Amino acid sequence: KQEVTQIPAALSVPEGENLVLNCSFTDSAIYNLQWFRQDPGKGLTSLLLIQSSQREQTSGRLNASLDKSSGRSTLYIAASQPGDSATYLCATIMEYGNKLVFGAGTILRVKS
Amino acid sequence: GAGVSQSPRYKVAKRGQDVALRCDPISGHVSLFWYQQALGQGPEFLTYFQNEAQLDKSGLPSDRFFAERPEGSVSTLKIQRTQQEDSAVYLCASSPRRGVAYEQYFGPGTRLTVT
Numbered sequence: 001k002q003e004v005t006q007i008p009a010a011l012s013v014p015e016g017e018n019l020v021l022n023c024s025f026t027d028s029a030i031y032n033l034q035w036f037r038q039d040p041g042k043g044l045t046s047l048l049l050i051q052s053s054q055r056e057q058t059s060g061r062l063n064a065s066l067d068k069s070s071g072r073s074t075l076y077i078a079a080s081q082p083g084d085s086a087t088y089l090c091a092t093i094m095e096y097g098n099k100l101v102f103g104a105g106t107i108l109r110v111k112s
Numbered sequence: 113g114a115g116v117s118q119s120p121r122y123k124v125a126k127r128g129q130d131v132a133l134r135c136d137p138i139s140g141h142v143s144l145f146w147y148q149q150a151l152g153q154g155p156e157f158l159t160y161f162q163n164e165a166q167l168d169k170s171g172l173p174s175d176r177f178f179a180e181r182p183e184g185s186v187s188t189l190k191i192q193r194t195q196q197e198d199s200a201v202y203l204c205a206s207s208p209r210r211g212v213a214y215e216q217y218f219g220p221g222t223r224l225t226v227t
Contacts, residue, residue, distance in 0.1 A: 102154030
């Protein structure tokens with residue numbers, strides 16, 4: 001059974017800092033990995049999707065990397081802004097599965 | 113265009129009551145998923161539909177949970193004889209194609225509180 005762990009559970013940084021969120025998973029037979037953002041009272045917004053054959057994806061100030069063999073992914077946020085404050089979730093889909101398996105998330109607060 | 117919508121947004125039920133949660137997926141989306149998110153946790157898979165067929169219900173926690181999508185569009189998640197442990201946010205997601213290789217679009221969720 002796939003287990004996804006996210007570290008740290010919470011993070012508070014001053015505006016402008018670069019930061020890294022970590023995600024690890026126990027079963028490397030994944031089809032893809034996604035990073036989501038969740039704002040209070042709202043649904044999940046997909047930020048980046050990395051196929052198992054890819055090493056990284058970039059969107060604006062966000063960069064996600066994937067090391068499938070070691071079961072790790074990182075989300076790098078450059079020049080953080082208060083608007084980046086949210087919960088960030090990573091999730092995997094298995095090669096043989098049909099559901100997203102999520103980590104518990106990292107609560108990010110960017111202070112102005 | 114409109115995204116995934118869910119209703120009600122908030123529901124308070126007394127223990128033992130039955131509840132029905134509705135999901136309106138993006139028009140034309142083939143796949144529909146339900147997830148349960150407890151406080152402080154990530155969402156957990158409940159069930160998956162491809163059109164009107166329920167292909168995976170392995171995540172439903174008990175036989176008190178029932179989901180349907182009779183016409184391959186709107187879906188309803190029903191919980192019978194609610195218990196306090198059912199308190200959570202219930203998220204619905206839809207995807208434009210079969211299978212799960214494609215991005216899932218999430219609704220805002222229904223927050224269920226069982227008192």
